[in-house]
Amino acid sequence: MKTFTLVKVLISTLFLLVVPISCEKGKQVIEKKTDNTAEVRRLTIIGDAYFDKSEFSNALQVYEKVITISDSVKDRVDYVDALISIALIKEFEGNYLESEATATKVLPHLKYLKKPRFAWETYKIFVENYLAANDYDNALIYAKKAYNLKTSARRKTNALANIALVYMRQKHYKKAIKVYKKLTTYGYYGNKKKTNTFKDFELQDYAIMKNNIGICYADLGDSRALLYYQEALKIRLKLNDLSNLSHSYSGLSQFYLKSNLSLAKKYAKIAYKYSCKINAYSQKKNALKILIKSSRGNELKKYSEIYIQFTDSVNKSQLTQKEQSANIKYNFKKDREENLELKAQKAEDELEMQRQKNRSIVSYIIITVSALSLLFVVFYITKKGKRDRANEIFKNEMRISEKLQFELEKDIDKILLFTEKSDLEKEENKEQFLSHLNNIYSKTRNISRENSEILTDENFEKVLKEMISGYATPNLNILINGLNAFSWSKIDRVKKITVFRVVQEIFNQVKNHKNSSLASITFKMDQEEIIITYADNSSVTHDQNNLNERFANIENRLKLIKGTFNVFLNQNQGFKVSIKFPI
CATH class of the missing domain: 3.30.565.10 (Histidine kinase-like ATPase, C-terminal domain)
Incomplete structure (x- = not known):
């Protein structure tokens, strides 16, 4: 009697373990996903409108909502478009690591998209992120990949302009000028027609290339730079091109830095104002550098402190976001592996029960006890593994945090002491000050890179x-x-x-x-x-x-x-x- 009661209890226990899982599985099969296509389309239009007006903060919130509610297969075009836009905004903000990570999510979808513009935009983002990291070899690879796409004449020209941009960053100024002049005279933008016949987006690209020719001439010490700077500025003011006006004023400020300090300072202030409007990291950083070089006395100290706070906050934010991103990826992978283990174990138990259907009560007892023991072991090992991994993540985060705090606090104290004790109006002191600031940025980047995720694929x-x-x-x-x-x-x-x-x-x-x-x-x-x-x-x-x-x-x-x-x-x-x- 006791034996029979024990058997009933064990069978009931196993039944209670299996039935809820089966019911849950049934629920998952019949559950229908909400169709958000219309809402995704509506939000995409709103996000694009914000983006076109350079209201990047508002655009980012809308695009993130699109990613959350869209079906990556059914709404693939809007989903990919949102990813590309987020990557561009992160790039404008100077968050190059997150920009590259977001753009990487687009790559698996490219083979399903007929229009080459998505691949072109993605490759362009990689070019600009690699340029920000001074990785000119990879930047050139992706610029050429974009150029080789079967796409519109405008995008072909823009990709060729990016190749010239890599040359410019490599200090091959004459090569860059040759490409830019060819494009602005005989290429898609010129075609022997006047600039007043261009469309707005053509004029915008035309001004970028004219401004870059000015930068090349300026770095070669050629006074022709001023003409190109002024031509680009005139076009951008006409278009109210907020995303690029800061570049023009920074170029003019740099040009007058040695000959007319007050004019250089005036243009640097305007450049900083426009860079703050769109929250563009690289433009804001460049404008602050020129303001420091062109300022004296209290204003010099003011802009120096702004520069320190700005670069410090951006660097800490990038490292934190990268750690959080790595943690999310790690936990997602861990949960998926644990779910696969449990599903495999469940399938094995069900198959074993089917085979044992006609065997004796004793066999049922053995199987049930074995199954319960195995589930207990899996549960125990899984829970212990989670605890160990969580401890390891915590230790790693503390180590990174302590290292970052120690390294940065020491260097910031050093540079503040240098600012108080040194005459920053002297050129050598000013250059040494900027060198200290760049060292802080490099050190933070190195700490981030040392703790980054390691690719183990073909790369x-x-x-x-x-x-x-x-x-x-x-x-x-x-x-x-x-x-x-x-x-x-x-x-x-x-x-x-x-x-x-x-x-x-x-x-x-x-x-x-x-x-x-x-x-x-x-x-x-x-x-x-x-x-x-x-x-x-x-x-x-x-x-x-x-x-x-x-x-x-x-x-x-x-x-x-x-x-x-x-x-x-x-x-x-x-x-x-x-x-x-x-x-």
Whole structure:
């Protein structure tokens, strides 16, 4: 009697576990999604109207609403259009990391869209983000990709103008001028017709290229720059082109900086006013730099403090957003994996129950107990994993936050002290002050990059090479050998992440000690092992125990992939690192 009662309880328990899941599944099948297509279309029109008037804050709110309520397949055109617009707004605000991340979400949709304008806009965003990061090679790649699209004459010309822009940023001014003059004289914009026959969007692009010719001539020390600046400004004032007027006034201010300081200051103030209207990060930053150079006394101190607060707040905001974005991606992936595990376990239990249908009561008891035990184990392991991951995320966030706070507070205190004790009217002090500000920006960017997400797809080799090259300085040359001697696509994802972090840790140690002029790193595959060897010519005498302590973190990382680590002194100078791990 007791045995039969126990059986009834266990079967009832299993039934209660399975039935709600089945019911929920049934609900999901019959549930219909709300059709928001009409609302998505209405909001897109409103967002585009705000965007065209350069009211980017309002436009951003509307586009984010479109992303929230739209179906990425059914409303694909409006969905992609909203993503591109958000990426452009983030770029205007100077949030290049989030702009690039948003534009990346467009890439999977491009093959489903017939109109090439979406690909063209996306590639253009990548060009401008890479230019902001001084990555001219990648900027040129995407500029050429945009040019090679089968698209309108206007977009072809604009893409060619972006190629000229990369030349300009690379300081190949004569090459850039040649392309721009060809476009403004014989290209789509010229066609031997007068500018008064152009449409507004043609005039807007025409003015951009004329202004860029002025920048090129100015950097070459050619007085013809002024004519091009004035021509571009005249067009932009006529169009009330808010998004570009700041560029014109900044160019004029820079031109008069050495010959007429009061006029330079006047134009810089106008440039700053227009950049604040549209909240354009790069334009605002450039205008403030010129205001600092053209100001004296209390005004110099005022604009210096504004510059410090502005760059500091933007940098902290970018790092916070990147950490939050990485955390969201991490949790989404974790939840999806846990759901797949539970679904797989449920399917296995149901199949087992079907096979055991005609067996004895004892068999049902064994299966039920096993299923409950297994569910308990899965639940326990999942909960423990969540707790461990949450602790790790918290520790990582605290480490980044403490590092950022320590590094920035120290540098900001230093620059404020320099401002109080130095005469900033002297050119050398002013240049040193701007150099300190740029160092703060670079340091924040480096901290952000050190904690960024690592790509482990087909681009891993390129990402690893870029990370290593980033440690090269005028005083340190780095030789990279054998990186492409074998296929990284065959290497496990976890091992690639470990390799990336281990190599990063090595070069962080080199960067901190700053006493090497030459370093080399070699990658080699030997049968079923990958061997990484690092060596440098450090002039400082190292102690073996000290080296072991410095690289203890690397040894712990390698244990996770069954790798070995050895560090030892060179016979002459410097030290060597040898890393091995199985494929």
